[in-house]
Amino acid sequence: MTQYILRRILQAIPLLLIITFVLFILTNSMGDPLATLGGRQRIRAADRERLMRQFGLDQPLPVQYLYWLVGNDWTTIDKDGDGVGDEPGERKGVIRGDFGTSIVTRRPALDLITERLPNTLLLMLPAEVLIIFFSLVVGVYSALRQYSWVDNLLTSFSFIGYSMPVFWLALMMMYVFAVNFKAWGLPYFPTVGMFEPEAGKTIPQILWHLVLPVATLTIISVAGYSRYVRASMLEVINQDYIRTARAKGLPRRMVIYGHALKNASLPLVTIVGLDLPLLLAGAIVTESIFAWPGMGRLFIDHTERADIAVIMGIMVMISVAVVFFQIVTDLVYAYLDPRIHLA
């Protein structure tokens, strides 16, 4: 088992190198980082030349990738624009933990990311827990009472939920529970942000502000997930071993949770395994609408301005997380299904 894990990790290294190279080429062809640096105005010619040099954007792409990966402190860079390198560089490269400097803010990209990560996890983890919980409840319940009126009702709701655009649901939640409830004199939720400036950043404030965005994320995802659970539950319930379990007099609870659900949860584990790394990426639309200071907005804000260091930082983090959670998923498989042997 340990050997298996080690081998998977070693395999991941060349894989990640290829991914970062492809991503670097892609992000560099997205747009011109200096195009939007001038705010509402275009940047002046003399300043464009100077900044290209100062940011190292005048170098060929493979060189830029090399500097990004291993740093440039082993070579000299041109500081005064005479075309000759005169001072050693200061970048250490990603492999030594330096993700480069954001062109937009002139701050280390890693700082920008680590500032946002806790906020995103604060939003996404409760949402993911609720999603898994409710999709299990709804999926299992529907499967056990297939074609009952409850099942039909839940099926209709999940189709509505599944086909609802996130932005629409988010705005409707805001208009109904924040704007209109306030207008009607009912207890209301806040529209945007993590807390009210007058009240300060306290735990009750943050929980109160979490309700609408978490509810939005949950409703959208439960709709889809519960269908998976229902389908695989239905498949398992009709298997011979379930009938055997019932026949040997196991309590219903044990049959459902110990035998049926454990086997039916394999597809869910696959989906959740794919989903977990994306939790780090945040929820772009929901975060934008509810002004939640998370990773999704960081990604969008810096993508719009072609800020390579930050985009690459986020992508690398997600890539690493995808590889990691794939390994974890495979380990969970082995636990859930004893027929799978990892070697």
Place this chain on the structure above:
Amino acid sequence: MFAKRPWWSIFVMVIVLFLASYGSAQLAPSAPEQAQTEVAAAITPTATEEAEPTAEATEEATAEAEVIVPDCADLPPAVATEATAEAEATAEATAEAAADSEGKVVRISFTQEPSSFNPHYTDQWFSWITTALWLERPWNFDENAQPCLVHLTEMPSIQNGGISEDGLTMTFKLKEGLTWSDGEPYTAEDWVFTWQMVMDEGNTVITRYPYDEFVEDVTAPDPLTVEVKLTKPFPAWQSVLFVKANGGAILPKHILEPVFEAEGTIDTAEWNRAPSVGIGPFVFKEFETGSHFSFTRNENYHGDIAKIDEVFFRILADDAAQNAALKAGDVDIGTFVSFADIPDLKENGINIMSASSGYNEGWFLNMRPDSAHPGMLDLNVRKALALGVNREQITEDLLFGLTKPNATFWNGSAWANPDLEPYPYDPEQAAALLDEAGWVDSNGDGTRDKDGEELVLRYVTTPRPVRKDTQAVVQQQLAEIGIGVELFNFEGDVFFAGYAEDGPVAVGDSDFAQWSNVYAFPDPNTDNWLCSQIPTDENPSGGNWFVCDEELDALFQQQSVEIDPQKRLELMYEIQQIMYDNVYYIGMWGDEDQWAVNPRLTGVKFSGVNPFFNANEWDIKE
């Protein structure tokens, strides 16, 4: 499949991530409108009186040199409307009670977060407009874009000896006893330091203009005197020198010099992100990225102490969410309100105030012979473009009549040539001009052609909904006079990309491009149409993506060094006449800043140059 082949899943994830991000970027701005129409009906409208004091450009741009520039503190307060007059009475009555109870917080929503608070590091509008609160400029511009003094005893002019006769030496006299918010003296040394930092190779400042072009030396003969040696006369100094139009300001030497000495750069200074020390009615409190930042009252302020306790900026990326927050009263001032949302906000009792910041939305015509459609080089075709589009109707229908078509690039400022009117909508005349020039539909395909070249033009802009709508209207109207139009939309980082980066406008993959732009407002200077700025492989950074006209070029260069305001005004009028007659620029509409203001706020004025210039006079009625 996924579990056994992580390769697959990773690539699929990456692609999905890209698609998702692009998809949502497309969705986010356009989506709110649908939702809004849906919910608009559900909201009970409560109409109130609203005031709209528009900044009207005064006729006398010429008088600046002779007129004595007043101190900003002596300007009259904001004109109270009926609603606010009443409010002020209430406010005064409850003033004492309010002072005892919790603080007065004005909440402003920003759709972008500041990249950096150091105004020399970004030209981002959302960053530099905050400087009025905590890092004031030595002089300011009021709601009519007229200058007033903040840190100076008088405005340098030839008459008072502040500017030498040859225009090459300027002397600035500082008021006595000014201090930074931490009590350290604010002196001429700070000015010299600012200049040094802008010019230092170690700093990646956003622009060195105007210091690299005009300034030879900055010295401090004594703590209250700054002397600036210029390389050539600099009539535009008031808009850019030490108050760079986009927010340049004096930096605190005592804070930043130790950083510079230690690291050889101030790029990484903590002050850029958390400017604990400033000079202004407020002082920085905190900044949590992605969420908010705020400023509290500066009790050591040299002018009138601010009436409110805190200005709180909430970062709110979504327009529809901003509107909801405004209506719910969770936000007091909404920024960059789009024209489409104004009627709804007014119905909900939110005041709308507008201020001309010199910005105009318009078409920049590409007439570079190597890249433009041959029709663009034909004056008759360009006139037909101007005459063939009903811009009155576009402003009426798409912008709710809240703005008007502009005749020139300089509309909304004192430099606009008043004799010029926007070209009228006259499709018959447009068709006649095209016939006359030999552009006729010889092959019966619906578009005109000449010498085997179809008259199909490329119309490029960004994906903003109002621009896309305009494109659709224009395409239809020009089709009626036989001009074919191909539409293209690019996000800002591609649209404005330079020549070397294959930007569609820069390399000329466009015949006319639409965006909103400005000169060095309130100064009229621009290098948009200088021949030396035409981009080539040798000069890829050139910013003239349009036309090189020798006569126009000479006039632009003349006005940039003409220190007699009257003569300069005449030059500017002539420039506009030439650009109008030759149709080098077609104005679409005046793009004033639109502010949404909760009626509980009083005393608010907006300057088009530096919006929050009177923040110390703002107050809240409860």
